Amino acid sequence: MPRNEYQSQLAELREDVVAMSETVAERLEMGLTALETNDEALARTVIEGDDEINQLYLDLEQQCTDLIALQQPVAGDLRFIAASFKIITDLERIADLATNLGEYAEAADNDVFPSVDIQGLGEMTLEMLADSMAAYADDDRELCYAVNDRDDELDTECEIASDTVVRELIEGEEMADEEIETFMEDVSRLLLTIRDLERVGDHTVNIAARALYMIDNNDELIY
Secondary structure, three states: OOHHHHHHHHHHHHHHHHHHHHHHHHHHHHHHHHHHHOOHHHHHHHHHOHHHHHHHHHHHHHHHHHHHHHHOOOHHHHHHHHHHHHHHHHHHHHHHHHHHHHHHHHHOOOOOOOOOOHHHHHHHHHHHHHHHHHHHHHOOHHHHHHHHHHHHHHHHHHHHHHHHHHHHHHHOOOOOHHHHHHHHHHHHHHHHHHHHHHHHHHHHHHHHHHHHHHHHOOOOOOO
16 A cells, blocks of 8 residues: 555544544533433433444444554554554543433432532543543643643542532431432432543543553553
8 A cells, every 4th residue: 555545544543533532522511411401302312322432433443453454554653553442442431421421311300419510520521531632633742641630630529529429418408218219319320420520531541641652652651
C-alpha cells in the first residue's frame, strides 16, 4: 500500500476515535440531564442508544485489527494503533456507565438528597473526558498529566458526596414503613450514581495514560 494511503488510514482512525468519544460524551450528558429533570423519555433514549455505541466500538476494533494485520506497523505507529484500541474500550465502558445513569433516571422517584451535587460531579467527568481526548487528538502530554491530577479531585468530591448521603440518612426523619422501601431504593441509586461517575473519571485517566504512552512511549500513568 502506498505510504500516503497508509498515513491517511491512520489519520482516519484518529478522527473516528474522536468522533466516538463525542457520541459517548453526548450520551453521558444526556444521562445526567435525565437524572436532573426526571425525563424518562430522555433516559430511554440513552438506554436504547447503547447498541449504537457497541457497533462503533466493533467497527473501530476492526480498523485497528486490519491496520496491524495488513500493515505490520512498528514503533510510534504501533503504539498509536494499540492506544486507540485501548481508548475505544474505555469509551465503550463510559457509554455503559451513561446507560446506567439512564436506568437510574428512569427508575428514580425523586431527588432524595438535593444537597448532593450530582450535576457538578458529572460536569467534572465531562471535562476530564474532553481533556483526555484532546490529549489523544493533539498529542498533548501536559493534558495527560492534568487529567490524572484532576482525578484526585473527583475522587475526593465523590467521597464527600457519599459521606453526605450516609450522614443525612442517619440524621433523617422517621418515615412510615410503606415509604422506607422506596426511599432506600432511591438512596441506593444515588450511591450507585456517585460510584459510576467516579468510574467514568477512572476511565478518562486510562485514556490519558494511553495517550501519554502513545506520544512519548511513557507508561508512567498506566501503572
